[in-house]
Amino acid sequence: MAGSASRRRAGLSRDRVFEAALRIADTEGIEALSMRRLGRELGVEAMSLYHHVPDKAAIVAGLADRVFAEVTVPASEPAADWRPVLGSWLRALRATLLRHPGALPAVATHEVTAGPGLGLYEAALRLLHDAGFDLVEANYALNNLVTYTIGHCLAIAGRPPLGAAEPTAAQRDETSAALDRDRYPTVAAWLARIAGTSYDADALYEQGLTALLTGLPDPPSGG
Known part of the structure; x- marks a missing residue:
């Protein structure tokens, strides 16, 4: 033994x-x-x-590094439009995070200073800088986009054994039937509109991602 x-x-x-x-x-x-x-x-x-x-904190940091190491940055041509390239990068990050919902709190609280996470940040920052972005503005853009992606994953990963499951169509219909329509008429109209449908997390993410990417101004010509 x-x-x-x-x-x-x-x-x-x-x-x-x-x-x-x-x-x-x-x-x-x-x-x-x-x-x-x-x-x-x-x-x-x-x-x-x-x-x-040395301690549990090091294990949590290592968890984040393991997850980041699984993200594959899509290949692109040097002159490719930065928006679709960055969108593909963020979708790859989201897909990896959703494969490891239990590790999401580690990723969300991990300060990236080395390892695979820093390699991903370098690739994305270089993409924007090569497109003409000032490095400070590029950093702001990346932080907003990554925070949105991680936050989205945290919100939709709340399912057993990690949290409450997303309500089923039947449960939403029950909520709609019990709702005070005089007090919440717009919510009632929305619930009636989606009656019998399933939750589309992909569509939710895509709407937000498109809005964020479209909202970023193009860098000055020859930046």
Whole structure:
């Protein structure tokens, strides 16, 4: 038994620790993540983990890096229009985040200063700068777009076991039937309009993304 435990400790690495942490976050939510729970997942004592990560905060930061590492920046021609290219980049980020809803709180609170996240930021910032944007304005634009994307993912990922499920069409119809139409006539009209339909998170995201990208002014010619 002691020999088996030693072999398991010897086989540990930072990558294995972060892989296990992401599995736990994906299946149980980040609130379930602890050194003890992580140790059980890896088949080692929790104290063994401190040889690879200093504390839980480092694990949370590592989770964000693991998620960012999965984002594939779409290839584009150097002279390509920056709006569709940046839109594709943000959709790739959204798709990756939605694959790991349990890790979203880690991504939302992680300050990107190194690693895969910084590589993504460099690529997007260079895209806008090459298009003629001032670097300060490019940074503002990216922060707004990424914040919107992460916030959207947080809002729609509230489903079991992480949160409340999106109401079904039947549940929305029940809400509509019980609504005080004299007090909330516009809400009642909206609920009647969408009766029997399902929630379209993709359409919601696309509307906001299009509005943000369209609202960004083109940089000065020859910027």
